[in-house]
Each structure stands twice: as C-alpha cells, then as structure tokens.
Amino acid sequence: MRIIDPMTVIDRYAAQTPVPIYDILQDLGLGPEFRALDSDISGWIERRDDDRYAIVINANHAETRKRFTAAHELAHFIFHRDLLGDGVGDNRAYRAVNTPFANNQILPVHERQANSVAANILMPKEAVYRLQASGITDPKELAARFRVSEEAMRIRLGVPRVAAE
Template sequence: MIKIPYSIKAADDVINRYKINEPPVDLNVIVKNNGIRLIYKDFPDDVSGVLKINENKECTIYVNESHCEERQRFTIAHELGHYFLHKKTGVHVDKHFYYRNKKSSEAIIKEEIDANKFAAELLIPSKFIHNYLKKYDENSLLDEDIITQLANKFKVSVTAMSFKIQNLGYSF
C-alpha cells in the first residue's frame, strides 16, 4: 500500500471540500470560506509572507505586495498549509532564505517542508496534472514548452511546475 503524506492528503481534502475541479485553483474561495483575512503588504523583498493566528483563532495572511502573482499564490498556499496543518497561535514569518537559517530547529524545518508540499499539491493537484498529461504516451519527453504552458494554466512558476512534475515521476 502506498502511504500518502498527510500534507498531500490535507491539500486534496481542501480541493474536494471546495469542489475545485479545474486550474487555476481559486485560493480566494478557500481564504473566504475559512474567514481568513488576506492583506497585501510592503515587505522587504526577502519576506514572502506572514501568517498571524490570534488567541481567538482568527487568521490573517500577509503577502509581499511587490512579488509576482505566481509567487504570491505560492506564498498564500504555503501559509494555508501552516493554517490547515499546524494551526499554531502566534506570528509566523516566511523568508525565502529560511532553509539556511541555522537557528531553525529540525521540527520547524519539517513544518516548512510540509507547508511547501501542501502548497504544491493545492496549486497543482496531482489528479489535474495526470489528466493533462495522459495524452502523452509513456515514452514521450515533456519539453519546456509543455511545462511553461502548464505553469501558465495553473498560475504557478515554471520552477514549481517542474518540481511537481518530477515528483510525480514524469521525466523531461
């Protein structure tokens, strides 16, 4: 039996709960239905986003207003990952050099990896990708044009799309 990581399962549950059935995944539906406030803010370039959950479990996601839309979508999806998976009260800041911060404990790094996995599955649901790629036969290599087209369709970066497709076992 294949064990599906809980971060992937959680993203899949969200996709099903809000009946999202085509790309690009509408993050606003998820944000609104959970009563989350979404605020675009003037952060330094290295800060992608911030998640704030107060004592009453009210949640606010702040996103760097100067980043491109694909990156902002990944940030929102990442913060939603922390929200659905970890639900920790307090303020969580996401900087893109996070993984190089020596002070981070192993547990925190694991939470970041899980939030990233959640984000990648939320924005690029595996079942949607399989659907798009089933027209290519087993031996065909996916070229850059296909990856770029898919990235545009899903409103994610080409890098995020390449990672996801590789993780699913496709080659290019």
C-alpha cells in the first residue's frame, strides 16, 4: 500500500482557488461519495476495511456546505484517526450526535479542531492574502472565490457580520 501524506496533497492544491477539495479526497483514496441524506446530517467518515476510510457527504446540501463537510471529515481523518474506530458522523452542527456513526471518543474539542482545520484547508492563508492584496476585500466576494459560505469566510477573516436586524 502506498503511503500518501495528506498534508503533501493539501499543500499541492492550496494555490488553486477554489481549493479542489474533492480531488484531495480522491487522491487520498477517501471518496468522496455523495448521498441524499436526511437534512440534519452533514455526512460522515466510515471505515470500509482495515485501514481504508471513505467520506460520505449529504448530496442535498448546498455546495458550500458540502465542501466544508468534505474538509471537516478530512480533518477527522488526519488528526483523529486513532479515535475514529468504525467512523464518526456529523450532524448539521458538526457534532456526532443523532448520526449513523455515533462515536463518544470524538468530543466538542475535536469538532472545533476539525472545523478550524477545515477552514485552513478551504481558505489557505496565502491564497486569501493574495486576493486581498489584489483588491478583493469584500467577505462576500472572497467567499464566492473560495466557494465557502460568507459566514465561514467572515470567521476566517475575523470580521463577524454586523447585526442588521
């Protein structure tokens, strides 16, 4: 079996905007598979055999959410592999409750870590800086470029939405 370092693959694609997250998963042999799931489920990562995992993503969700789910599950694969067991599911809020793969090893701290890693993968610092330097500073426009939600981009930039309502 060929050992591929996930970080090498991530780095290889980091300069492409938007980051081709599904290609990254494919290169790592992780799928992805898209299935029409209950809307409360974002997706999961499941063990297929000894050392092989596959990532399943809710086909019904918006593209930006599907991409975030893909990156979030990849983060579980990279950083929590020793805790994954048969797998871990993620509900809409990226918690392993009420999902096909309940996993009490994965704690809120791991979910926060997976979210933060997912943000780093989908919005690489260098690429964000480069666009900002070229004059694109509107969070909405940056979000569109990186194909992430505006909310995710605002968190990344540290500019939370001003409450309008």
